[in-house]
Amino acid sequence: MECHIISIGNELLIGDTVNTNASWLGQRLTESGVDVTQVHTIRDELNTMKSVLQTALQQADLVITTGGLGPTHDDITKKAIAELLGCELVVDQDILSFIKNIFEKRGIPFSKSNYHQAEVPECCEVLFNTQGTAPGLWYNGEQAALGVLPGVPFEMKHLTNNKLLPKINSISGDRRYRFSHYLTTAGIGESTLSDEVIGDLSSLLNDNVEVAYLPSPQGARIRVSGYGRSQDKINERLNPVLDHIRDKAGTFIIGEGKDCSLSAEVGKVLQNQKLTMAAAESCTGGYIANAVTDIPGSSDYFVGSVTAYANAVKIKELGVSKEVIETNGAVSKEVALKMAKGAAQELNADIGISTTGIAGPGGGSKEKPVGTIWIGFWAQNQHFALQALFTNKRLINKERSAAVALETIRRSILDISEMPYGLKKHSA
Amino acid sequence: MECHIISIGNELLIGDTVNTNASWLGQRLTESGVDVTQVHTIRDELNTMKSVLQTALQQADLVITTGGLGPTHDDITKKAIAELLGCELVVDQDILSFIKNIFEKRGIPFSKSNYHQAEVPECCEVLFNTQGTAPGLWYNGEQAALGVLPGVPFEMKHLTNNKLLPKINSISGDRRYRFSHYLTTAGIGESTLSDEVIGDLSSLLNDNVEVAYLPSPQGARIRVSGYGRSQDKINERLNPVLDHIRDKAGTFIIGEGKDCSLSAEVGKVLQNQKLTMAAAESCTGGYIANAVTDIPGSSDYFVGSVTAYANAVKIKELGVSKEVIETNGAVSKEVALKMAKGAAQELNADIGISTTGIAGPGGGSKEKPVGTIWIGFWAQNQHFALQALFTNKRLINKERSAAVALETIRRSILDISEMPYGLKKHSA
Numbered sequence: 001m002e003c004h005i006i007s008i009g010n011e012l013l014i015g016d017t018v019n020t021n022a023s024w025l026g027q028r029l030t031e032s033g034v035d036v037t038q039v040h041t042i043r044d045e046l047n048t049m050k051s052v053l054q055t056a057l058q059q060a061d062l063v064i065t066t067g068g069l070g071p072t073h074d075d076i077t078k079k080a081i082a083e084l085l086g087c088e089l090v091v092d093q094d095i096l097s098f099i100k101n102i103f104e105k106r107g108i109p110f111s112k113s114n115y116h117q118a119e120v121p122e123c124c125e126v127l128f129n130t131q132g133t134a135p136g137l138w139y140n141g142e143q144a145a146l147g148v149l150p151g152v153p154f155e156m157k158h159l160t161n162n163k164l165l166p167k168i169n170s171i172s173g174d175r176r177y178r179f180s181h182y183l184t185t186a187g188i189g190e191s192t193l194s195d196e197v198i199g200d201l202s203s204l205l206n207d208n209v210e211v212a213y214l215p216s217p218q219g220a221r222i223r224v225s226g227y228g229r230s231q232d233k234i235n236e237r238l239n240p241v242l243d244h245i246r247d248k249a250g251t252f253i254i255g256e257g258k259d260c261s262l263s264a265e266v267g268k269v270l271q272n273q274k275l276t277m278a279a280a281e282s283c284t285g286g287y288i289a290n291a292v293t294d295i296p297g298s299s300d301y302f303v304g305s306v307t308a309y310a311n312a313v314k315i316k317e318l319g320v321s322k323e324v325i326e327t328n329g330a331v332s333k334e335v336a337l338k339m340a341k342g343a344a345q346e347l348n349a350d351i352g353i354s355t356t357g358i359a360g361p362g363g364g365s366k367e368k369p370v371g372t373i374w375i376g377f378w379a380q381n382q383h384f385a386l387q388a389l390f391t392n393k394r395l396i397n398k399e400r401s402a403a404v405a406l407e408t409i410r411r412s413i414l415d416i417s418e419m420p421y422g423l424k425k426h427s428a
Numbered sequence: 429m430e431c432h433i434i435s436i437g438n439e440l441l442i443g444d445t446v447n448t449n450a451s452w453l454g455q456r457l458t459e460s461g462v463d464v465t466q467v468h469t470i471r472d473e474l475n476t477m478k479s480v481l482q483t484a485l486q487q488a489d490l491v492i493t494t495g496g497l498g499p500t501h502d503d504i505t506k507k508a509i510a511e512l513l514g515c516e517l518v519v520d521q522d523i524l525s526f527i528k529n530i531f532e533k534r535g536i537p538f539s540k541s542n543y544h545q546a547e548v549p550e551c552c553e554v555l556f557n558t559q560g561t562a563p564g565l566w567y568n569g570e571q572a573a574l575g576v577l578p579g580v581p582f583e584m585k586h587l588t589n590n591k592l593l594p595k596i597n598s599i600s601g602d603r604r605y606r607f608s609h610y611l612t613t614a615g616i617g618e619s620t621l622s623d624e625v626i627g628d629l630s631s632l633l634n635d636n637v638e639v640a641y642l643p644s645p646q647g648a649r650i651r652v653s654g655y656g657r658s659q660d661k662i663n664e665r666l667n668p669v670l671d672h673i674r675d676k677a678g679t680f681i682i683g684e685g686k687d688c689s690l691s692a693e694v695g696k697v698l699q700n701q702k703l704t705m706a707a708a709e710s711c712t713g714g715y716i717a718n719a720v721t722d723i724p725g726s727s728d729y730f731v732g733s734v735t736a737y738a739n740a741v742k743i744k745e746l747g748v749s750k751e752v753i754e755t756n757g758a759v760s761k762e763v764a765l766k767m768a769k770g771a772a773q774e775l776n777a778d779i780g781i782s783t784t785g786i787a788g789p790g791g792g793s794k795e796k797p798v799g800t801i802w803i804g805f806w807a808q809n810q811h812f813a814l815q816a817l818f819t820n821k822r823l824i825n826k827e828r829s830a831a832v833a834l835e836t837i838r839r840s841i842l843d844i845s846e847m848p849y850g851l852k853k854h855s856a
Contacts, residue, residue, distance in 0.1 A: 015456075019450065019467075040467075284721075285718055285730075287718050291714075293826070302713075304738055307714070309721065348744075362724065
């Protein structure tokens with residue numbers, strides 16, 4: 001079943017708004033076995049709308065429009081549809097009383113022009129919108145079906161999931177579904193993962209099975225997508241590839257599923273082993289604590305942290321001696337080790353993690369260029385530091401240092417001997 | 429000058445990638461006086477490409493394509509253009525040696541099929557791409573001009589700025605430029621700002637001047653956009669509106685410009701007055717420290733912070749007494765005040781800021797529901813706490829609490845008596 005999407009709105013063309021509606025719809029429709037072949041983004045101008053809509057209805061089996069339904073858009077979508085399909089715009093009484101009720105609750109006077117919002121082309125079925133004042137529409141024509149949605153993203157999504165997809169499923173047409181499965185790794189670069197760890201997959205891939213490596217500062221995500229006429233058929237196609245990748249990538253994989261995050265996975269590992277953690281952050285400046293506490297329930301295993309930007313804070317709150325800082329510099333193995341120990345002991349946690357480095361853009365030297373980072377780890381039975389050299393970009397350095405720190409915790413608890421990015425363990 | 433953009437790539441249609449190229453181009457072209465009237469997103473399929481390209485060249489004065497140039501796409505863009513314009517694909521020697529050089533450096537063997545990457549339609553001018561292996565193209569036809577760009581965003585942007593825009597500026601055609609100016613506020617909601625503070629702007633607005641309120645967790649941004657035939661003309665149109673808004677919104681405005689951020693503005697205020705700050709974070713869990721240290725040079729005024737998730741950390745690192753916590757609960761005015769004082773005094777800063785609250789989703793009670801937040805402020809001459817009630821969403825509560833905390837610092841230093849969102853000051 002071939003589908004064209006028509007996105008209406010000047011704000012999309014001049015770049016004030018990114019067309020996330022089209023990509024969200026593209027994904028939902030593709031998952032539902034609909035083949036999205038074109039997206040047309042146009043202005044809210046009647047003649048353009050009519051001509052693009054007419055062509056789309058001729059070329060595709062299904063056409064979906066978003067936007068152009070609000071009162072400020074002169075309702076061009078409804079007008080264009082009524083004119084094209086040759087029917088009248090009539091006031092829908094259910095919509096009218098729903099809108100009147102909303103206006104009353106908000107204490108806004110209901111004017112004559114607001115009646116237009118309750119108007120619908122007589123030949124269309126209403127997809128009642130409980131989330132806003134613009135109704136959705138459905139028309140099942142002989143040549144093609146038409147779905148009409150508001151442009152406000154949460155209204156559009158709600159109507160798609162609850163009203164539009166059931167309608168689409170009710171019409172006949174060839175389906176080819178697509179589902180994706182995600183595997184998240186950490187502490188390994190995209191090219192090392194694909195070239196050295198997983199290797200050539202071409203014998204497992206075909207027109208119905210695709211693999212993509214998606215880079216991220218914490219490591220790389222692997223998306224395995226399959227096409228087929230049913231979910232079972234797709235799973236059957238994906239499973240051999242997934243098993244192969246799981247086998248090859250082994251402990252580099254921290255979790256599965258689209259929303260898998262490193263801080264959540266580290267939290268699970270801590271919770272499973274009934275361990276607590278604390279952090280001492282210099283160059284990451286609170287990034288680790290913030291990422292860990294984004295996870296609901298993190299207070300079960302995260303006791304707290306010290307962001308020690310000033311050396312005085314490293315000394316007073318973490319018990320790093322002034323001498324160690326003066327002898328080795330704040331960015332050093334010795335200070336990283338003492339900070340990690342201080343975090344665990346002063347804050348009373350099982351595990352202490354620390355970062356000290358030059359995040360940039362300033363502060364680098366020939367010996368210690370911007371991007372030089374030391375990460376310290378302390379637990380009762382082990383105590384070591386890792387040295388990394390990242391980029392000259394402050395925010396990336398913060399994010400990558402935090403990711404290495406968190407992945408170091410995960411690997412240490414799980415007794416994985418190789419450290420993130422193959423970094424070497426330095427002991428005291 | 430009317431322009432159509434053609435975005436090529438299956439990943440855009442199935443929603444794996446959001447079409448940010450089209451919105452970025454839409455904005456740059458609009459700023460350059462080009463009127464983007466349609467965006468067509470299509471698959472990398474030759475016949476579709478030819479038919480959409482042909483129609484676009486008939487309807488618009490300028491057509492710009494992105495994508496479909498890589499070796500994995502079978503070069504459909506170049507093939508479609510050559511067939512439509514009736515010319516041959518020929519190998520460009522400069523591109524060939526550039527690509528060969530890249531392959532050599534990376535140690536990848538150069539195969540026969542890589543020659544295709546150096547092929548260009550003979551009738552087109554090459555826009556040499558120094559950032560990758562896919563060349564840009566330019567064709568100035570009698571009816572319409574055509575610009576061809578790679579789909580990789582940074583290559584596309586680089587070629588647009590350095591090669592394509594000068595070409596577009598060299599061709600004739602009516603121009604109507606658009607520029608936007610941004611004013612950033614904090615500690616005030618979008619509707620209060622627009623309805624109560626700034627009021628009705630309709631007498632200042634017309635077809636050439638628009639105002640939009642863009643909500644954000646820290647407050648609201650105001651975008652004032654103008655159209656005209658020159659930058660001077662647009663400024664002339666925007667200035668009365670900008671002055672009016674500056675006058676009305678006064679100290680709610682924290683800064684101007686598209687990239688203005690609250691943590692950067694707070695940093696400037698601290699630096700100007702040679703003051704230092706420290707934070708004691710419970711419910712924000714490191715968000716404040718992380719936002720403050722995102723700003724280069726923040727070590728000049730930020731000494732550090734304590735993330736005190738466990739009560740033991742509040743007691744040991746911040747000097748909050750066990751009794752105060754037991755009597756009032758950790759989420760209380762008294763604890764917020766002690767945490768702020770502890771941050772300033774234990775970490776040796778001029779200003780201490782604190783947060784303690786129930787971020788959610790769990791942990792709420794009837795008396796203290798999820799979203800209950802206390803923010804403490806301590807400086808030598810003042811000491812108070814604010815109470816807010818936010819949402820039931822953890823991440824939004826963290827972000828909004830941090831924004832109120834930072835804006836409280838800014839307003840206190842600048843002697844602005846009204847607190848964010850009109851919150852009342854509670855003293856000890």
